[in-house]
């Protein structure tokens with residue numbers, strides 16, 4: 001094997017050769033490191049000595065853009081700020097400057113529907129665990145195309161199993177850090193088991209969350225329940241859906257909306273169970289560890305919540321137009 005020392009122009013040529021299909025969905029990237037936008041996926045890179053790369057030292061958000069507007073933008077940015085603050089990372093720019101970067105990078109793609117992947121890193125500076133070696137935090141934003149979930153999943157529901165991965169400690173679970181190995185292993189086990197999701201169980205036997213989504217249910221008394229925010233990420237979609245669910249109280253579809261410690265028994269006895277998150281909206285769960293949940297198809301509350309959420313995404317007030 002020949003191991004040559006490459007010139008910058010040889011590297012540039014190699015980057016062009018190294019294309020792969022996932023890159024087709026990378027529409028544009030903004031980086032504070034370069035202070036601008038690139039549209040060529042082969043140039044969407046971060047410095048290897050950024051502690052984001054070698055220690056997972058950073059925080060992130062995934063934000064959905066629908067018909068040119070970013071849904072729950074403020075909520076995502078506030079969570080980003082709070083995650084960063086908990087790790088002692090100072091954002092490299094203000095939230096209003098980040099919004100400006102988001103709008104300009106999205107406009108550069110021309111995409112009306114997309115997922116914004118926003119990373120705040122500790123920053124470049126050596127290869128130790130010492131965060132004080134980093135020279136300055138960086139922002140990397142990648143606008144990717146959005147592949148919606150098949151409508152069939154909303155009708156027939158998804159299959160969920162119990163995760164063997166130990167849930168994160170409460171402090172860790174409430175921060176959206178780039179240290180996502182437990183989440184990665186949860187996704188891996190669901191793919192390996194050929195089911196849609198696995199969910200965590202905390203040491204007290206209560207449900208936590210999926211790899212990148214929250215779980216909620218409607219119990220037999222029509223109470224809409226979500227886990228307490230002790231050992232899970234405070235999902236922006238779950239919180240907004242619970243606000244919108246107020247309308248279902250008036251319709252008599254729900255008798256109350258609460259947070260509660262939820263056991264596996266509660267899950268198995270539920271009328272309806274749903275997975276909720278930015279890329280999913282509200283997906284009904286129709287099977288847990290091989291046992292049918294509720295009617296085994298999308299329930300009334302799932303259907304209404306999905307509709308309310310999709311109307312909310314379309315009409316606001318939580319959608320921020322980017323093409324202005």
Ligand SMILES: Cc1ncc(COP(=O)(O)O)c(C=O)c1O
Nearest residue numbers: 212213214233235236237277278
């Ligand atoms: C661990 C985890 N839980 C829940 C969620 C759902 O949060 P949101 O609705 O803000 O996307 C996410 C989102 O990526 C997540 O990573």
